[in-house]
Amino acid sequence: MLGVYNPARARLKLLLTFGGLAVLAAAIWWGNANLSSYNLRILNLAGINAILAVSMNLIFGFTGLFSLGHAGFMAVGAYTCALLTLPVATKDSIFLLAPLAWPFSVITLPPIAAVVCAGATAGLMAYLTGFPVLRLRGDYLGIATLGFAEIIRVVANNIPSITNGALGLKGIPSFASNLWWTWGCVGITVFVISRLVNSVYGRSLLAVREDEVAAEIMGVNRTYHKTVAYVIGSFFAGVGGALMGSLVTTIDPKTFGFTLTFNILIIVVAGGLGSITGSVLTSVIYTVLLEALRPIEASWRIGPLRVPEIPGLRMVVFSLVLLVIILFYQRGLFGGREFSWDRVLDWIDRRRSRKQGVRA
Amino acid sequence: MRRVTGFLVLVLIALLAFAIPSVSAQQEPIRIGVYEPMTGPMAAGGQMTWEGIVLAHEMTPTVLGRPIKLFLADNKSDKVESANAVAKLIEQDKVIAIIGSYGSSNSIAGGDVAEKAGIPMMTDSATNPLVTLDKEYMFRACFIDPFQGEVMAKFAYGEGVRKAAILKDVAQDYSVGLSNYFKKTFIALTGDPKSIVAEVAYQTGDQDFSAQLTQVINSKAEALFVPGYFGDMALVAKQLRQLGSKILLMGGDAIDAPELVTIGGTAAEGIVFSTFYSADAPATPEAKKFVDAFKAKYGKTPNANGALGYDTYNLVVDAIRRANSDDPKKIRDAMASTKDFPAVTGSTTIDESGDATKDAVLLKVVDGKFTYLTTVKP
Incomplete structure (x- = not known):
């Protein structure tokens, strides 16, 4: 059945896609109006994690570049966006060590422009660093990109006239506490990256991942494709960083340590390398689970017995969950598979024919 | 089959995790939230602060004739977790005042959430001047950088x-x-x-x-x-x-x-x-009382973080007592008007920017001991 063009089914799929989007939009609209700010915060964070995971999946899962520089690109994006959106009055009051350098001291941009700038700066940074670094393979690339992220953090500590050094920035406008913003960006990220992956370029990326030499023999321009994936992935890492800065309303260099990269790597691997669906859903599960497990750290009673607070217990439970995932789902929860209407419709068809078969 | 087993194990863990908490409520308590770095790179400071807070809670367990219930949320020494923790304390635990956090970066992130929700927050040891800047509901018990x-x-x-x-x-x-x-x-x-x-x-x-x-x-x-x-x-x-x-x-x-x-x-x-104070040469009767109680409970000498945690709890409880209400707005006003509170770490007055003004103690290492040198007035 697959591969045969079926106009009725194509129309049905289009209808389902728009229906699905409408349901999502309605859910966002309802959520913005009715959810408590705590729940909204978690959902926004889940969205931001989804952007970061999907972008890392493009670099690592689809193109096979073991890059650990995500936190660095997030830092670039977050600082760019923060400096462009902070009101001038706030800038004047928070730069205690050294006055803010021109031109950041006078400009304030609307959030949309600032977020695009954040992504573009991160993308540019990726282009400049990718040029020398992408010649490396495997673990060596990982180490080089990790080094890049650390350099960004150290530089941020040492240029107080732009970053305010270790004091960090605060009072960043919190536009990202709106579900339209975060999940809108998730939508754009998923759309762009899934279109890219399913295009000719995407096939070349997969070819590079599977075997670089063979791909090059087949006429794939290895360097070009790697750089495209790296720059686009980093663009969205910058966007994710910008949104995270806006959600928390404060950033400092410490925020962008390498553990941040590893958190995202955990999401990507647990969701399945090369599965956008897996990255998005696992981001939601990961973020919600971390908060949902909080009650087990609180003190509680069984009859007369009082058990004190045990901070860190949720991380223990969380590690157990990860262990089980890796033991039983070696390729991640989704293992490279994607959600598609075809899969759903085929499944419904099979169910139906089986039922009819039983009846007959 | 592996899949099914894996799924069942996951479900089992989830069930165990959610089955545990069951908090029984008796008399309607005063709810105070605490968010501290109990894990992560700043855990040492956060845990000592928590010990001070727990000790203060044991010594003053009630206010306005109602029991005080503490809610602890770990912020993992992380900004994002700090904001989450404060949002959770406010919305799920319905706290009316918050203590925390060790680490200025955590306090700045948490303070923004509390400010928007209109819940007063007092940080024990965040000394970065940005913490209380432009914040109406943010206070601190320590002196600033x-x-x-x-x-x-x-x-x-x-x-x-x-x-x-x-x-x-x-x-x-x-x-x-x-x-x-x-x-x-x-x-x-x-x-x-x-x-x-x-x-x-x-x-x-x-x-x-x-x-x-x-x-x-x-x-x-x-x-x-x-x-x-x-x-x-x-x-x-x-x-x-x-x-x-x-x-x-x-x-x-x-x-x-x-x-x-x-x-x-x-x-x-x-x-x-x-x-902030000297455990070896406690200057005030409060300090002496605190050092003795801390040694009796934990078997060790408290450091400045323990003392600040203890003081912050008492400052918050004092504000609730003076506000004579569990209304966060009134508690905030009472906190802002704190004057000459006899704290372990010195007589504390909250100034108009929400910062504590108190004496600093100078200590010198002599023969492997911290010896008292002098006290500096603000």
């Missing part, structure tokens, strides 16, 4: 030092803040913009300071100010003395830990630092 930098600059000047050097940790806001204000005050006192003869930097985690210290020695500085943490200071002291320099070493409250002497050994002798 500018004050400590000034105190040490004045002390050095009073000791006859005219050329000073600074060794700062550029990755710590605390260290950057203190050195910034030390520099400003010292230059103002000497009237000589060149009186800071060397300003060198390191990063958290550095172990070898010989390059920076050689630079300091070559600059002919008469004193070295190191506003870093106790581990760094102990190593700096050792390496400085090994290089043959005998200049005066000074630090801030972050070196107020017994490890300074256990790591630094004889090299730590003569180090002078500012802090």
